[in-house]
Every structure is written in structure tokens, then in C-alpha cells.
Amino acid sequence: MISFITHLTVLLSFFITFTTAQSSTCRTSCGGIPINYPFGIDDGCGSPYYRHILVCSNSEKLELRTPSGRYPVRNLSYSDPHILVSDPLMWSCDDGEHFRPTRPFSLDTSTHFKLSPQNEYLFFNCSEDHVIMEPKPAFCEHFPEHCDSSCDSASYLCRHLPGCAFALTSSPCCSYYPKATESLRLMLKYCTSYTSVYWRNVGAPQPYDQVPEYGIRVDFDIPVTTRCLQCQDPMKGGGICGFDTQTQNFLCLCKDGNSTTHCKDHDTARHNKMVHVIAGTVSAVSAAGAFGVGAGIWYLKKLRAKAPVTCGVQSNDNRLF
Numbered sequence: 001m002i003s004f005i006t007h008l009t010v011l012l013s014f015f016i017t018f019t020t021a022q023s024s025t026c027r028t029s030c031g032g033i034p035i036n037y038p039f040g041i042d043d044g045c046g047s048p049y050y051r052h053i054l055v056c057s058n059s060e061k062l063e064l065r066t067p068s069g070r071y072p073v074r075n076l077s078y079s080d081p082h083i084l085v086s087d088p089l090m091w092s093c094d095d096g097e098h099f100r101p102t103r104p105f106s107l108d109t110s111t112h113f114k115l116s117p118q119n120e121y122l123f124f125n126c127s128e129d130h131v132i133m134e135p136k137p138a139f140c141e142h143f144p145e146h147c148d149s150s151c152d153s154a155s156y157l158c159r160h161l162p163g164c165a166f167a168l169t170s171s172p173c174c175s176y177y178p179k180a181t182e183s184l185r186l187m188l189k190y191c192t193s194y195t196s197v198y199w200r201n202v203g204a205p206q207p208y209d210q211v212p213e214y215g216i217r218v219d220f221d222i223p224v225t226t227r228c229l230q231c232q233d234p235m236k237g238g239g240i241c242g243f244d245t246q247t248q249n250f251l252c253l254c255k256d257g258n259s260t261t262h263c264k265d266h267d268t269a270r271h272n273k274m275v276h277v278i279a280g281t282v283s284a285v286s287a288a289g290a291f292g293v294g295a296g297i298w299y300l301k302k303l304r305a306k307a308p309v310t311c312g313v314q315s316n317d318n319r320l321f
């Protein structure tokens, strides 16, 4: 297992190091934020799994598209794969107790994105008739699996709102991590507003290694394929991994034309359409035989287990406690 992880780490550092080659078709940054594999802001660049996910506006503003809207991207890291976005409609210090209408953040679960466990949501002015606010120690002893379902009104973040400890004087605050979009939507039915805080790693010794900041951290997976590694290999021409916009099949984007393998493989690059189809079939067949060739190795954690959608909100199932 350890050697497997080492192997992945080597593959990954290889990915991150050799993504410098330029192609006129793929922009490599937007507003100062580097755009590398698996992302692309020009169609056909990056992995098809993340097609149309990032948008670079004419004014060089990078945005993440999700089913709930477009969110400004504040930063993007490939070494600890995550995207930081902000939601201008979420509560911020300046709002104080003048709550503005908000919208529940959601992610497309068919993409390789997930809400980071480093996020915490804070809900304001929730109806105590509908939202479970107080921990119930006696109940929790018997049913620990139900106990993360209450919105914690005594949480650290509610008592120390980052950047504005005393912004709320009369409105109650509680902290809760909704595990599904549906439970966030339900919470917002019974709370006036909310905000998201993520714990940013600052590399200091524990317990001071993380500081809270407003924003949403979205984790992503990097699909590592040997085809893409070969394409990016500087010894093989240092191309950029991309895909055919019609078929979504892998393409290595090179300065002097595209290839289904890598940039020094001129035969493939100059073949006509008919031969391209055959080459595609051949590589698919050899992929089935050779370990890892052409097959996606998904780097990083599994998806979080789906939680009951009614968590945090009183329902007939949890009303008894």
C-alpha cells in the first residue's frame, strides 16, 4: 500500500512539474491563477471530466460553474488539490444583522468535486422549532450516529466569527456541516442566512496549523493517466493534455498539430481521419491488456458517504430526542 501511494505521489509530482509547455490553444492562467491539467478554460484543454467547469471572463475573472450558480474563484491549488471560491451572496461581516437573501451552494455530484471537510457552515437566526440546536448528551450516548445532526450553537466559530467577533448581538448563530445539498436547502428554509468558513492550512505547528477564513473549499480529483503523462513528458515533446471536442477522446495538444499519443509521434499526428479512428481502437485494446495504460487512476479520497437529507432539521424521524 505504501509503495502504491509513493508511486502515485511520484506520478503526481511528475504531473505538476511538467505542465509548463505552452500551446497557443490553451491559456495557462486567468487573472493570475494558474490553469493546468485537469482544468482548461479553452474548450478541448484539460480533462473532459472538467469540461465547461471553469470560466474565464473577458475581464480575467475566473469563475466556477455549479448547478447553483457561478462563483468567483479566489485560488486554486494542484499540490493539495482544491479550489477556493467565494459566494458574494453569503453573509459577511459587513452585513452585521442586516441579513440579505442567500442561495444554497451546491455541487454537481456527477463531477469529481466534493465539498471539503475543512468547511464549516454557520447559520444565523434559525427557528428553534425546526432546527435542532442543543446537543442532547443522554440521547447521544445511545445513538451517536444521530448526534452530528444538530446545529451547534456553542461552536467556536459562532463565538469567534472570523474578522468580526462581535458582529452579531441578538441573532443566534449555530454551526453545522450539511452533508447533502438537500439538507442545506432545508436548513435555509428555517434560518435567515448562512455563511461558509474553511480552515486554511498555514503550515504552523498544531493546533495552530489552520486558521478560519470565509469561503468555500471544494476538493477535486486529478485523473492520472499514462497517456497524459507521456503527452506531457518533455522528452516526448511536452504537449498539453486535452481532448477532441466532438468525441471527448484523448488528444495530446502540440505546437505543430495534435496527436493521439504524444508530440514526437509524428506518424500519428499526420495520419488522416480514417487512421485516427483505427489508432484510437488500437490504444483502447492495448489499454485493456496493459496495466494502467489509458485507464484513469483517480488520485485522492473517496466520496463522502451520503447522509440522511433531513439532518439538522427536525423531522418525524428525529423529533423524539
Ligand SMILES: *[C@@H]1O[C@H](CO)[C@@H](O)[C@H](O)[C@H]1NC(C)=O
Residues within 6 Å of the ligand: 025, 043, 044, 045, 242, 243, 244, 245, 251, 253, 256, 257, 258
Ligand atoms: C487541436 O485540438 C484542439 C482542441 O481540441 C483544437 O482546438 C485545435 O484546433 C486542434 N489543432 C489542430 C491543428 O487540429
Ligand SMILES: *[C@@H]1O[C@H](CO)[C@@H](O)[C@H](O)[C@H]1NC(C)=O
Residues within 6 Å of the ligand: 075, 076, 077
Ligand atoms: C494561493 O495558493 C498558493 C498555493 O497554494 C499560495 O501560495 C498563495 O498564497 C495563495 N494565495 C492566496 C491569495 O491565498
Ligand SMILES: *[C@@H]1O[C@H](CO)[C@@H](O)[C@H](O)[C@H]1NC(C)=O
Residues within 6 Å of the ligand: 097, 098, 099, 125, 126, 127, 171, 192
Ligand atoms: C429572524 O427570524 C424571524 C423569523 O424566523 C424573522 O421574523 C426575523 O425578521 C429574523 N431576524 C432578522 C434580523 O432578520
